[in-house]
Amino acid sequence: MAIRRQYLTEYARQWDAFLNDIRVVSGTSLAFNLKVLRIFAAPDSPLTRLARAAADETTLTQPMTKSDGSLLEKAADAVNQKAEKILGPSASEQVERELVDSHFAALREVVTGHADARPDVQLAGTLVGRTGLDGIAGLLNDYYKTLTISDNALLNNSMPPESENAAKLKMTADTMPSPFRTVLHQLAVDGSRGVNQGIDQLLSRQMQAVVGDACRMAIEGNYPFSPDSKRDVGIDDFTRMFAQGGVIDGFFTKTLAPFVDTSAKPWRYRTLPGATEPVQGPDLAPFEQAKAIRDMFFNDAGHKRMTWKINIRIPELDPTIMGLSLDIDGQTMLYQHGPVVPLTVTWPGPRGGVRAEITANPRIRPDTSTIAADGPWALMRLLRKGHVIEAATPGRTRVAFSFDGREAAFDIASAGSVANPLTSDVLKTFRCPGAMPMFNLPDSGPPVGLPPGTLPVVRESGF
Numbered sequence: 001m002a003i004r005r006q007y008l009t010e011y012a013r014q015w016d017a018f019l020n021d022i023r024v025v026s027g028t029s030l031a032f033n034l035k036v037l038r039i040f041a042a043p044d045s046p047l048t049r050l051a052r053a054a055a056d057e058t059t060l061t062q063p064m065t066k067s068d069g070s071l072l073e074k075a076a077d078a079v080n081q082k083a084e085k086i087l088g089p090s091a092s093e094q095v096e097r098e099l100v101d102s103h104f105a106a107l108r109e110v111v112t113g114h115a116d117a118r119p120d121v122q123l124a125g126t127l128v129g130r131t132g133l134d135g136i137a138g139l140l141n142d143y144y145k146t147l148t149i150s151d152n153a154l155l156n157n158s159m160p161p162e163s164e165n166a167a168k169l170k171m172t173a174d175t176m177p178s179p180f181r182t183v184l185h186q187l188a189v190d191g192s193r194g195v196n197q198g199i200d201q202l203l204s205r206q207m208q209a210v211v212g213d214a215c216r217m218a219i220e221g222n223y224p225f226s227p228d229s230k231r232d233v234g235i236d237d238f239t240r241m242f243a244q245g246g247v248i249d250g251f252f253t254k255t256l257a258p259f260v261d262t263s264a265k266p267w268r269y270r271t272l273p274g275a276t277e278p279v280q281g282p283d284l285a286p287f288e289q290a291k292a293i294r295d296m297f298f299n300d301a302g303h304k305r306m307t308w309k310i311n312i313r314i315p316e317l318d319p320t321i322m323g324l325s326l327d328i329d330g331q332t333m334l335y336q337h338g339p340v341v342p343l344t345v346t347w348p349g350p351r352g353g354v355r356a357e358i359t360a361n362p363r364i365r366p367d368t369s370t371i372a373a374d375g376p377w378a379l380m381r382l383l384r385k386g387h388v389i390e391a392a393t394p395g396r397t398r399v400a401f402s403f404d405g406r407e408a409a410f411d412i413a414s415a416g417s418v419a420n421p422l423t424s425d426v427l428k429t430f431r432c433p434g435a436m437p438m439f440n441l442p443d444s445g446p447p448v449g450l451p452p453g454t455l456p457v458v459r460e461s462g463f
Contacts, residue, residue: 001091008060008099015058015104022050022179024186030151030194037147037187041140047183048133054179055111058104060096106177110136136180139169140187147191154198157205164274166192192276200280203255207282207433210251215241215432224377224427227384235306235353235376241290244303248290248433260284286433292426295418308347308379309415313340316409324408325359328379344415347379356382360403368404383412383422390423397422 024040027033040047101108105115110132143165150160166188173184218237223229241247252260259279261270267288269278300307314324314335323336329349335341347353356379357372373381386399391411397420399410414420421427 001095004092005095005099008095012058012100012103015054016178019054019107019178020182022183024183024190026186026190030147030154030191030198033190033194034144034147034151037140037144037191040183040187041137041144043137045137045140047179048137050179051107051111051133055104055108058100059108060100061093104177110176110180132176136172136176136184139165139172139184143169143188143191147195150195150198154195154202157202159199159202160195162272162274166276167274170276189276196275196277196280199259200282203281206255207251210255211247211433214247219430219432224380224421225430227428232375232377235348238297238376239304239306242293243298243305244294246304248287249294252287252290256281256284256287262288282433286431289426289430292419292424293430296414296421296424296426299415299418306348308421310345310347310379311413311415312343312345313411313413314408315340315411316407318403318406318408321360321403321406321408323361325361326357328356329353345379348376354378358382358401358408360406360408364404371401371403380421383410386410388422395420 024036027036039045109115113131146163146165150163153160169184169188173181173188176184218241219225219233221229222231222233225233239246243249245253259269259272259281261268267284269281269284271278294303297306297308298304299309312326312333317324317335317337319337323334326333326335326343328345329347330351331343331345331349333343347356353376355372355374357370359370361369363369371382371385373379373385375381383399386401389398389400391398393413395414395418397412399412399422401408401410412420412422419426
């Protein structure tokens with residue numbers, strides 16, 4: 001008996017290893033995975049045939065069927081069943097049930113509708129046609145229809161409709177024994193991933209057409225995004241790109257926002273209802289950076305007009321400087337020694353954003369007593385001509401200027417609680433949104449290594 005127990009234990013272990021090792025072949029496209037799923041959803045599904053064979057091989061105490069054995073063997077089996085009811089199962093059958101039949105009861109229940117290897121005849125009769133295989137077949141057919149609809153939508157450059165079928169299949173898989181658990185889970189994930197890759201490809205194409213080229217033409221290589229560039233981004237172009245409802249925000253709001261969790265830092269794609277994993281799409285970093293740029297430079301009520309507001313204070317001034325004259329695009333101030341009076345300026349100013357200058361009086365030399373900058377980003381260029389020192393207080397910056405060796409210190413603070421663009425790297429690190437690599441390629445057939453013209457559905461090793 002000890003040898004038989006050892007044999008049955010190893011028998012069950014080998015079947016466990018075999019069933020746990022079943023995997024689905026995954027292709028490189030949604031079209032290929034649809035072909036695989038269609039085979040699994042068919043009435044003669046290889047998964048169904050495999051499960052039935054496995055259930056039969058792991059049911060060692062099953063009763064003899066009408067087609068099995070001779071008349072004498074059937075009579076003996078009937079006598080044995082009656083004896084078992086009276087005396088209980090034999091020691092040999094008890095071991096088989098304990099080590100094998102009971103171990104695979106969950107698989108048997110899915111395949112036959114009952115977990116017991118020798119169910120009561122009346123009970124077995126009531127379970128005919130009510131097996132877990134029927135439910136699995138229904139789920140696979142529903143999922144196949146869903147993926148077919150999604151594939152057709154993507155081929156027509158449309159967003160696929162939301163569906164709960166992937167999540168239902170995955171939830172069902174989590175309750176199933178092997179091989180159903182791994183196979184159904186992989187089918188759900190592969191299909192969902194294929195749809196998400198198709199969505200990524202669609203969104204990337206749309207983004208490239210609406211945002212990518214327009215952004216690069218206006219932004220790339222121009223100041224302040226390229227700090228050393230002599231070319232400036234025009235205020236109109238900057239507004240068109242970054243204002244609320246502008247090119248970048250408009251595309252994000254209309255196309256990407258339904259798929260994105262903007263409460264997370266950094267932003268990330270959400271998992272849609274019924275899906276098994278987050279949506280894939282264009283890189284979200286440029287859109288999150290564009291939001292930060294909008295918060296810095298569009299402080300009007302509707303965030304539609306460039307309005308960079310800063311507060312300027314002069315806490316330190318060389319005693320030989322009798323006064324400082326500031327002209328920020330028509331917003332003027334004369335500061336002399338005495339109480340520190342802040343000046344709030346807006347860029348662009350009344351003149352539309354053309355010039356900013358600071359003059360130290362008395363003027364020793366015209367070319368060194370005045371520091372000035374011209375152009376649509378004149379205020380930022382002017383401040384960067386000084387020595388920028390980040391202050392301990394967030395949003396505040398100190399800028400030190402030298403006029404013929406005479407020193408003056410300016411404290412610059414962004415209005416409100418927004419970051420200070422003088423010390424933030426959001427401008428110089430901003431990159432226009434670009435298309436992501438296209439993962440959902442046209443159907444390329446089976447993965448590398450499989451014979452051409454074949455479509456294997458399950459593979460196993462180790463048994």
